[in-house]
Amino acid sequence: MGGVGLASSMQGWFTQQQEAPPASDCGGGQLQVHDASAVKADGFTATQVANATAIVRTGQQMQVPPRGWVIAVATAMQESNLHNLANPGVPSSMALPHEGSGRDHDSVGLFQQRPSPPEGAGSWGTVQDLMTPATSARKFYDALQRVSGWQSLSLTQAAQRVQRSAFPGAYAKHEPRAAALVGAVSGGADLAGQQPGQCAAPAEVTAGGWVRPVSGEVGSPFGPRGGRLHAGVDLMASRRTPIRAASSGTVIKAVCDASTARTVGTCDRDGSPSAAGCGWFVDIQHAAGIITRYCHMTQRPAVSAGEHVAAGQQIGIVGSSGHSSGPHLHFEVHLNNDRSPQGAVNPVPFMREHGAALGA
Numbered sequence: 491m492g493g494v495g496l497a498s499s500m501q502g503w504f505t506q507q508q509e510a511p512p513a514s515d516c517g518g519g520q521l522q523v524h525d526a527s528a529v530k531a532d533g534f535t536a537t538q539v540a541n542a543t544a545i546v547r548t549g550q551q552m553q554v555p556p557r558g559w560v561i562a563v564a565t566a567m568q569e570s571n572l573h574n575l576a577n578p579g580v581p582s583s584m585a586l587p588h589e590g591s592g593r594d595h596d597s598v599g600l601f602q603q604r605p606s607p608p609e610g611a612g613s614w615g616t617v618q619d620l621m622t623p624a625t626s627a628r629k630f631y632d633a634l635q636r637v638s639g640w641q642s643l644s645l646t647q648a649a650q651r652v653q654r655s656a657f658p659g660a661y662a663k664h665e666p667r668a669a670a671l672v673g674a675v676s677g678g679a680d681l682a683g684q685q686p687g688q689c690a691a692p693a694e695v696t697a698g699g700w701v702r703p704v705s706g707e708v709g710s711p712f713g714p715r716g717g718r719l720h721a722g723v724d725l726m727a728s729r730r731t732p733i734r735a736a737s738s739g740t741v742i743k744a745v746c747d748a749s750t751a752r753t754v755g756t757c758d759r760d761g762s763p764s765a766a767g768c769g770w771f772v773d774i775q776h777a778a779g780i781i782t783r784y785c786h787m788t789q790r791p792a793v794s795a796g797e798h799v800a801a802g803q804q805i806g807i808v809g810s811s812g813h814s815s816g817p818h819l820h821f822e823v824h825l826n827n828d829r830s831p832q833g834a835v836n837p838v839p840f841m842r843e844h845g846a847a848l849g850a
Contacts, residue, residue, distance in 0.1 A: 534671060538572035541600055543675045544623035550676075554631050556697035557641050559676070562630055564668035565649045568661050569602040574623060599626040601653070641695045642800035644738035644777070662777050669698045694802075696845030700737050701802040703784060704819050707850050712836040721834035722783065722822030725848060729817040731808040733784050735799040736821075736846070739776035744791040744805075746770055750812040758789065761812040768820065769811025774799060779827040785820035786811050821848075 534542075542563050549559040566572050576598055597604050599621050603614035619625045630652060634640055637651040649661040695701055706727035713720060746757035749767030757770045768785035772793060775781055788809020793799055810817045823840045824833040841848050 533667070534572070539671070539675065541566065541572045541574060541623050542671050545600070545627045546672055546675050548624045548627040549631055552628065552631050554635065555641060555695075556672070556676070557695055557699060558631060558634055559672045560665065560669045560697050560699075561634065561640075561645050561648050562627060563672055564645055564661055564664040565630065565653060566600040567664040567668055568649075568655075569653070570600050572600065574600055574621060575602065576621070599623075601626050601630050603629065639800065642738070642802050644800075645699060647738075665699070666778060672697060698844050699801050700841065700844040700846040701734055702841070702846050702848060703734050703736050703782075703821055704731055704808065705850055706731070706819070708838060708848055709818060712834075712838065719831045719834065721831045722785075722820050723837050723848065725819045725821055727808045727817065727819055729788060729808055729810070731817075731819075732804045733772075733787065733806045733808060733819055735774055735801060735803045735805050736782045736823075736841070737774075737776045737780070738801045739774040739782075739799060741772060741793045741795050741797045741799060741805075742775045742781070743771070743773040744793050744795055744797075746790075747785075747812055754812070757787075757811045760810040761786075761814045763813065763815050765813050767812045769809065769814065770806065771812075772805050773829060774805075775827075779825060781824040781827065781829055781833070783820075783822035783824070783829070785822075786814045786818060788817075 709724040747767030770787035787806040
């Protein structure tokens with residue numbers, strides 16, 4: 491998820507936050523990490539905030555995109571609970587000031603990295619290096635940036651490629667709080683998803699791992715229409731515009747809507763206002779019980795049920811199949827694993843709060 495702009499979904503997590511710039515504001519302002527002592531986060535101690543600040547500051551100095559800051563903080567949350575841990579297995583002669591003892595007999599620091607000696611594969615550096623938050627963060631970022639396509643991977647996949655943990659699925663649960671904490675210590679710099687002076691491209695992955703599915707004006711809005719809920723928004727885009735997965739996840743449906751097949755007979759030609767259903771459409775299951783839906787594709791989707799997709803991966807192309815009067819993407823967001831209209835939320839504020847504002 492995004493950062494300090496998550497006021498509606500993260501309300502109560504922070505007792506003090508700075509105002510984040512609008513997600514659509516990608517002007518050239520300098521990014522700034524706040525003084526850790528000025529950030530108060532519910533559920534985090536001053537020590538944890540200071541360590542997260544060191545991780546984010548190092549990422550900024552290395553010009554790592556904000557998505558990397560969230561991955562790094564979430565990884566440290568899993569590995570050390572954001573504490574700089576020593577270890578009983580480290581010789582006392584090598585002991586340094588620390589914030590507790592870890593569980594892994596040969597690993598230390600925020601990321602529980604293995605020091606040398608021994609030299610060779612799996613060694614990250616000296617104990618002193620790895621017990622220095624900025625240095626251990628730099629080593630994590632160095633390894634992360636060697637992972638091909640890391641910005642489009644899910645947080646768990648990216649973290650696991652670096653850490654090679656025995657519990658590879660454990661990182662995902664930290665993503666929402668890590669993203670919110672990164673937003674707080676960075677003053678909302680994570681929402682732009684950019685370095686100073688750059689604007690986000692339509693398929694650029696934000697710090698929280700989200701992407702605009704298409705770049706197009708918002709047409710018909712979310713809300714009641716004709717006695718029923720229009721459970722998403724219509725994004726106006728030309729026929730055959732690529733449609734991209736809004737975040738990483740697993741495809742749970744990629745089919746011709748049964749209602750369209752019943753009223754039109756096929757999804758392989760344009761529908762009409764008298765037709766029913768989504769036409770060719772895709773549903774994707776994301777972390778935290780979020781589901782996104784993409785309707786009215788012009789041909790069979792480029793993905794299949796059960797397939798994992800990366801954020802920004804093309805899943806189909808814009809068309810006008812089903813209940814449609816012209817080419818566009820109907821885009822929905824559902825919470826609590828509820829694909830029914832009862833689970834639908836307005837995609838416009840949702841995507842804005844996740845740093846990927848909809849629009850041209």
